[in-house]
Amino acid sequence: PAWMKDNNNMKQGGKLLPQFYNSWATYYTKFIKEYEKEGIPIWGLSIQNEPMATQRWESCLYTAEEERDFLKNHLGPTMVKEGLQDKKIIVWDHNRDLIYQRAQTYFDDPEASKYIWGIGFHWYEDWSGGQPMYENIKRVHEAYPDKHIFFTEGTVESFNANRYNAWVLGEEYGRNMINDFNNGMVGFTDWNILLDETGGPNHVQNFCFAPVHGDTKTGKLVFTNSYYYIGHFSKFIKPGAKRVIASASRSQLLTTAFRNEDGKTVVVVMNQGDIKTPYFLWIKGQAAELTALPHSIATLIF
CATH class of the missing domain: 2.60.40.1180 (Golgi alpha-mannosidase II)
Structure with a gap:
């Protein structure tokens, strides 16, 4: 909430004010319990989506030390107190570029590490003009083999309906999944499995591709090739x-x-x-x- 942040804005980055650390930790537990009260089981949670990015959508910034300390002093103990210690807590939830540096801060602190199921990551490190840094996944896996490395978000941006059949859509998924699995990733979740004919809805016009697009005017479903690329993993590689x-x-x-x-x-x-x-x-x-x-x-x- 805006009133918990130093910029008084849910968007555009900003930081969680220290006096609200306990309140924010309690908010997580209430959120989980209310969802489960409605019959929606919660498997796990990440502390913050993209904690190093000031975004035009909802965002909040944490240094590695701030995220670690919020977890070990507030969120972790609160989850245990509320009987939610079985929920999987994922840290980082940002790109591969800094994943190893962040992992060291989290996992080398035993009081924080005991609450962490794993570390999440995205595929957007090309924001700086570079290439996917798959080797950083391997470094984390080799240094901390007891922690799970989980892909938490990826999408092909800049939606254009004329590109529904572009090979880049599926190949982006295939290339990332193969390389990340080979380097130690244990699971993959897409950004959105289904979006509309505009690549939305999206309240800040961040229109993207999805494996499936539903035309809200005609009711037609368009299955892009990324849907089938994902299926080569999800259909045949079974849990466990x-x-x-x-x-x-x-x-x-x-x-x-x-x-x-x-x-x-x-x-x-x-x-x-x-x-x-x-x-x-x-x-x-x-x-x-x-x-x-x-x-x-x-x-x-x-």
């Missing part, structure tokens, strides 16, 4: 699956693999190139000859 090592010998091919609890192996292969690419799937000395069509994704189960 364990990742197994997989590597590609062609730079245009990306791959990841999982072993489901029923013993079946799932291999996802994505061709991000413009040419048809033959390849061999090698498993323990046996091989199957296959072909990846240009700009395609396939799932192999055996």
Whole structure:
């Protein structure tokens, strides 16, 4: 709420005033209980969406130390006091660029770390003109293997209905999911599974693509290729699956693999190139000859 922040505004960044730390922690617990009273179970929560970004929409800034201290001195104890210690608490919830530095601050403090299920991240580090920093996910996974690394938001921005069939939509999801899973990510959530024909609704005109768009005038649903790219993971890789090592010998091919609890192996292969690419799937000395069509994704189960 605006009155809890130093800029007296729910939007445009600003910081939570220290005198309201306890009140804000209590607000979280009341929110969870009211939702569950209506039959909507809450699995977990993050402390703050994008705590390093001053946004034109609702936002609040925290340094790593401020977020850590709010958790260990206020939110964590309050969640326990209210009997909500089973809810998963996720820290950071921002881009890969600073995830390792933030992780050190949270996880190296045992009094904060004991409340943390995992660390969340987004894929927007290209805001500075750079490339996705997948290696930072690996660094966190190697340094803190007992903590879960969870993708909490990603979307393709700048909605344009003329680009519904653009390959970049699905490939953005496939490329990120494969690389992040291979580096230690344990789960993925999209920004919005369904938006309207404008890429909204959105109260600050931040119109984006979604896997599915519903035309509010005609009732028609448009399934973009990102819907099907996500399905190659969500449909075949089951909860509880364990990742197994997989590597590609062609730079245009990306791959990841999982072993489901029923013993079946799932291999996802994505061709991000413009040419048809033959390849061999090698498993323990046996091989199957296959072909990846240009700009395609396939799932192999055996």
